[in-house]
Amino acid sequence: MIDDSFITSRLNEALGWARKFSIFQYPFVTACCGMEYMATACSHYDVDRFGAGLPRFSPRQADVLFVVGTISHKMAPVLKRIHDQMAEPKWVVAFGVCTCTGGFYDNYATVMGIDTIMPVDVYIPGCPPRPEYVLDGLMKLQDKIQDEHTTGQRPARESRPATFEV
């Protein structure tokens, strides 16, 4: 007989390998970053090389929430609801500087980073980020997914404190 722990560990890694190369993403596209998202998804950069080529337009079927573009305060409850509807395990990618920090918007209308309303796994800054940044962020997300299966612990996600000084 093969030792139990040996088999369990290797199986988890295999599951992580399978999961990180079958990312079903939900693109929540609100602004100009969407153009760069499309460029990344199309054949020239070909996000399908990383197994993330099939966007699902239902949060029930998605693993990764790509928040692409500026989020306004009016939109924030909708985005939160989409995130709540996704089944675990789920990940969140903040695509573009507006979703990371609010970007150059500092006004009555804009959410100052989506990590004020939900945990975020990977930040991809840029206005908009080049496709190379996006692919780099995607590979970092894959590393996180693999790490979770290798170590059995989910890598820490970042979220903001309830209040902070500007």
Next chain:
Amino acid sequence: MSETSIIELATAPFPDAVLSSHNWRGDETVVLRRECLLEVARFLKDDPALQMNFLMDLSAVDYSTFGDGPSRAFFASSGVSVSPSSQIPDENPWPGPPESRFAVVYHFYSVRHKHRLRLVVPVAEADPEVVSLTSLWSGADWLEREVWDMFGIRFQGHPNLKRILMYDEFEGHPLRKDYPVNKRQPLIGPVN
């Protein structure tokens, strides 16, 4: 048709309605008394020589902090030299802001005659209300809702005057100059 004749055509039947007019930088503009807006607008639309059948834009201006100190040219830091507009010669200069706090601005265009006219209606802070033009141009509906949302100027006779950009829970009117620039009213999440 020369530029000034559009102003003359539009204002000749309404000598009491017009406060002033100018065509600064070639933009024919008529400043109207608030009470006369609807009849002048109807004339602009129906008169065969004017036929302003397209309401291009409807917006408002808050002049409450206008002219407080010099404003820096936007591109000054980039090294592009920008001279103050007062130094640019103009035969028919802008007469300056109105006495009242707000002004509602209408831009009309005639698809038939290919000419434009701008109407400016000064609105006092104490009674921020003008008559709605939705009965003449149905496109005024959303534009007037936007002005209500951003500036808090009511439109008398509007069929559905409610917020269009901000959410119903939002308090105040964000493009008013006395709306605090860092005031946040999030629906969820921290006040950031």
